Amino acid sequence: MFCFLIAILAVFPGVLALHEFEAGVVDWHKTLVGVPLAHSPSIASVFHRVHDTANTTRSVILTATRSNVLAALNPGDGSVAWRHIFEPEDPVVAFHRQRDTVAALSGPGGATLRSFSALTGSLLLETRLHDPSSGHLSEPIDVGTALALQATESSQPDIIVLTDGHSVRRIDGATSEMKWGWTSADQTSLVIYTKLVATPSTIYLIGLAKSIKSNTLHITSLSAATGEVIEDVSVPSHIADGPGDVIPLTSSSDAVPRLAWFDRGVIRSMLLTPDLKDKPASTKEARYRRIIDIGLGEGHGMFLAIQGDGSSRVFRIDEEGPGVKAIWEFADSAESNRNAESVYSGGLDKDGYPYVARVFWSHVLAKANAHVFVPHLAEGQGLVAGFAFPFDTRTHGIINYVAIDNAHHGGFQVLTRLFLTTTTGAVQLWQKDSLQWTREEGLATIGAVEFVDLPEEKVVHSSKSEVFLERVVRHFKDAKDFPSYLIAFVNRFLTGSYETPSSALPFSANASGLLTRDTFGFRKIIVVATAAGKIYGLDSTSGDIVWSRVLGLGWAGEIGATIHPVKIYVTRTVADGDTPQVVVVTQRRAENTLIDTVLFHVDALTGENARDSSSSGEILQGLDIISGPLVDLFFLPEKKVIVLIDEFLGLHLYPDNGATDEAFAKVASSLYLPLRAGSPGNRRLVGHKVHPNPELHDRYFASPVWTTAFPASEDILSVIRPSNSQPVASLGKVLGNRTTLYKYLNPNLLAVLTASKTASQCSIYVLDSVKGSVVYHASVPGASGVCDVKANLVENWLVYYYYNGEINGPGQTKGHTMVSVEFYEGSKPDDKTGSSDMSSYSNKSINVSVYEQAFLLPYGITALASTSTKFGMTTKDIIVANQNHQVQSIPRRLLDPRRPKRKPTNEEMEEMLIQYDPLLPYEARSILSHNNQVANVQRIVTSPALLESTSLVLVYGLDLFHTRVSPSGTFDVLSENFNKAQLIFTVSGLLAAIIITRPMVRRKRLREKWYQ
Amino acid sequence: MRFWFLTASLLSLLCSVFALDLHGRILWNEVCRGAQELGSAKAILDQGKLQGGVKWDGTFVIHDVHPGTYILSVLAHNYTFDKLRIDVSDSDSLPEVRPYIPGTPLSPPSQIMLPYPILLSARQKNSYFAPRQSFNLLAMFQNPMMMMMVAAGVMMLGAPYLLKNLDPDALADFKEQQAKMTGIQNSIQSGDIKGSISALMDNDDKPRSTGVSTSQSNQTPTKGRGKGKRR
Secondary structure, three states: OHHHHHHHHHHOOOOOOEEHHHOOOOOEEEOOOOOEOOOOOOOOOEEEEEEOOOOOEEEEEEEEEOOOEEEEEOOOOOOEEEEEEOOOOOOEEEEEEEOOEEEEEEOOOOOEEEEEEOOOOOEEEEEEOOOHHHOOOOOOOOOOOEEEEEOOOOOOOEEEEEEOOOEEEEEOOOOOOEEEEEEOOOOOOOEEEEEEEEOOOEEEEEEEEEOOOOEEEEEEEEEOOOOOEEEEEEEEEEEOOOHHHEEEEOOOOOOOOEEEEEEOOEEEEEEOOOOOOOOOEEOOOOOEEEEEOOOOHHHHOEEEEEEOOOOEEEEEEOOOOOOEEEEEEOOOOOOOOOEOOOEEEEEEEOOOOEEEEEEEEEOOOOEEEEEEEEOOOOOOOOEEEEEEEOOOHHHHOOEEEEEEEEEEOOOOOEEEEEEEEEOOOEEEEEEOOEEEEEEEHHHHHEEEEEEEEOOOOOOOOOOOOOOHHHHHHHHHHHHOOHHHHHHHHHHHHHHOOOOOOOOOOOOOEOOOOOEOOOOOOOOEEEEEEEOOOEEEEEEOOOOOEEEEEEEOOHHHHOOOEEEEEEEEEEEEOHHHOOOOEEEEEEEEEEOOOOEEEEEEEEEOOOOOEOOOOOOOOOOEOOEEEEOOOEEEEEEEOOOOEEEEEEOOOEEEEEOOOHHHHHHHHHHHOOOEEEEEEOOOOOOEEEEEEEEEOOOOOOOEEEEEEEEOOOOOOEEEEEEEOOOOOOOOOOOEEEOOOOOEEEEOOOOOEEEEEEEEOOOOEEEEEEEEOOOOOEEEEEEEEOEOOEOOOEEEEEOOEEEEEEEEOOOOOOOOOOEEEEEEEEEEEOOOOOOOOOHHHOOOOOHHHHOEEEEEEEEEEOOOEEEEEEOOOOOOOOOOOEEEEEOOOEEEEEOOOOOOOOOOOOOOOHHHHHOOOOOOOOEOOOOHHHEOOOOOOOOOOOEEEEEEOOOOOOEEEEEEOOOEEEEEEOOOOOOOOOOOOOOHHHHHHHHHHHHHHHHHHHHHHHHHHHHHHHHO | OHHHHHHHHHHHHHHOOOOEEEEEEEEOOOOOOOHHHHOOEEEEEOOOOEEEEOOOOOEEEEEEEOOEEEEEEEEEOOEEEOEEEEEEOOOOOOOEEEEEOOOOOOOOOOOOOEOOOEEEEEEEEOOOEEOOOOOOHHHHHHOHHHHHHHHHHHHHHHHHHHHHHOOHHHHHHHHHHHHHHHHHHHHHHHOOHHHHHHHHHHHOOOOOOHHHHHHHHHHHHHHHHHHHHHO
């Protein structure tokens, strides 16, 4: 054991660990929350102000997002005050806030109730209301759930919660005990309760009863103290749309609440009294199109109605008269071709006065406009403060939601803060017309990523011959940089402040403002495509956005569409002599369910369209290459050709010109494509060969050659291609006894993950993709019926992870298992078959010996990848992202499948093998993400730097994290620990010794000569 | 109405198979003093399908745990916790809690039983950073290699003065010894092992039997040669 510990310590040398001063210098981290949801008022983002002391208030922006996160943002700088990440099977459906408490419902039908402290996010309460599997699944997901908070004497308010459309509970906010519960007697009836109005004495449940034509209102009143039913009535009504047409209104005074609903063009309303006897009142004319809940119904009794011409009116409870009355009509709010559609929102100020904002894009001014209606000013008559703000619709898309916060500085001075979300996933805060901050939350939905090398900084010489005078002038011009160069040189020489791999890189750009490469090649452009329809170029050293482009929808722009990125390819690199270019392959799903495959070809340094020279400010338009879905795609790196395969197995080339056609014709006969065929749940892997199309000249199609012989019950989940384009530095491994294991380097290897439908079993296969022969196969148990196997294949090394939850006998354990498998040629060492350039049809092609070993991990992992370096000489470590929101590196030596299960012999020690231990240690210093939380990681991408020792690692999912790793230590640069002072001290010590001893020795010599 | 609710919940209880709620608590200690330090944390069973968030007071509840054997772990970003083995049986209304060392077999189970509700405390705070090595003159001289070097240097410088102060007889003795040693070294270097051995033997005051000396001379050459080669 002791030996083992020593061995482990030897494996984790200081080089792997990060120094504190390097944190945040060699890495960067973006904490994201996701694109805010806005489909319903119960989930939409709001400003929330908390009185933290008697006179001061703090506010946060509460937002629930598509990434299933409930978060609070600081309005001052846009930082994340706190966030709670919900599990994928537990979607957040509604949240409600009061004072310092935020209550949130999540899961199907509202299965789980949690409450948080609004400012710190600490979890105050978590309780299960019903089993999620029995929850009512509704569409949209929030129907049938509602929350209300009611202040009590204790520190925490009681939570009244409606779940599943028919259960109501009152829960003590401090102890999470249920005070009472009520379930509708007849659960099979067609009444689904959707809203909840809580007064100190009575709880009103507002439901919709389904009838043939439309819905009718159904209201039940319960006693707030005991939960007993007081009255239960059906209100004759006609509600066409659903819960959005019903708005409960309470006013700030202790007046009786009122319920307003939209009924065939008129707005009707009734008082909510415990006996529910009030007769509904109605507006006079049937002139309205719909009503909008602007979040001011509760406490302020206000809502908004859109009239037939599109103009909007603000309504409020009429405390004198019956029903509700219009108190304001927004001027010029009718539909016109001068303005885009308006977005409405309600908000408060510090004193609790309500404000209503209308935000719209003006085509005429090419600016966004906000009109804020302030009801309490001008002696209760109300007034509107308007301003225009320079929203950049070309980079951020269209505003789709607004929340407001206000401050009233006396008189008619109103200051409004607008929190807005856009269609591209940007989140912005505007204070009147100045932009305070922008968060690119679209980056939480990354679909494809590629690293692009930057060009070197070139000395700008004019190549044309210059006259002597011109050259002298140029030299004089250049000489102005000499003093700074001299200072830098002297400084570098004296202090030893060299550029090291862990020093911060200064921003470098060449004369035309483009990014240039740094000494070690750490600076690259990371091209990122998001599901929010935008592509970004990120600086890999800082994470800053260098450029971004909104992807155009093409013909589908009229009806709306979403763009899903599939893959990014670098079609022109710096080595080709010009600026690098990338092609983003996407699938566009239009609202009418038509799917097209669209390519976007851009310059990686600027984001300019590389297909034609459209202006950079415009939306990027793509090329519809296939009018239909994409089946598979691959890239021929030598020819820089992207080959796309449509559903009819036709091949499409991009770029498609004479040169690429010719290049493709040469390689076409040797192409073998393993494609997934069949419907989801029943997919098979079918190998295809490429043939020229006899009917169409210069066209190719794929025809099936082989099918995998997997059991029929197995469905193919994913195909893992080896992390390609990495050079192999050594063909074999020399063992301690001077024999060699030759790596099995078949270039056509593929890993395939399958799930079996009958038994909860997952399989992993390694195939030769040319003829479909199985090189390796393993079956692993699926954790509770779900196959969650992660795998990585690089060179001859396969690593896969699964959760082993089965105990089949004594001596076994449950655990997160990582299996390391290595393939070597032949059946024993020194067997050489030349797998790297052998034909796949050779008999020897699957003559492979397999070494494998399983290890236990302390935590589950969500993604894994191996590091990649320029020449492939550096050891390949495995980078994993674990459940605990950390990114960890596992040294290759620990994962060596040839680790002996006894004390290593001398020969094995020579190979640096350490004794096998089933448990991979959890070493905090191997955690690359250190203090940062990197949540819900989807994928890890690695890319080589110019330094052979160093690999760049990008981790994405919810958050973005980027760092540099050097698995074998930074052997090619002077270590950061290199002690220049010690060296100088030693050298000067020796110098001093020589100076002292020299005269002594001379004297001695002289004496020897005299006296000998 | 309460009646209705009770019947509904009773019915749902009858329909579902036996399952219990696991209650536990994180005890604050000097490693982790409170919920603010701990941050967002959760307790999970096995791979995380069943889980419960750690609340502000350190308590957590994992709902609907069916009979079986589970491993409970606490996910907290900056702290490491022990893992526990939880056995839920349908006969007993209380689960059995045992310590669990990762990587050890689940059966036979450990004999040690821990109390229920589960009590856990943070084992250690993760330290992600390696301390930076800085230059320290004292530390440099505390290094044994450095000390040996310094000692050797002092010896080298000090030897002449030492010899000067020795009395003439001892000096003569010393010189004789030194001459002998150089003689042996020279003969080893020139490959004359026998000579060197005999020189050594001569040096020895005690008389030796020839048998021993020959056996020695038979063994030593290989060694000596080997050494010589390695040099």
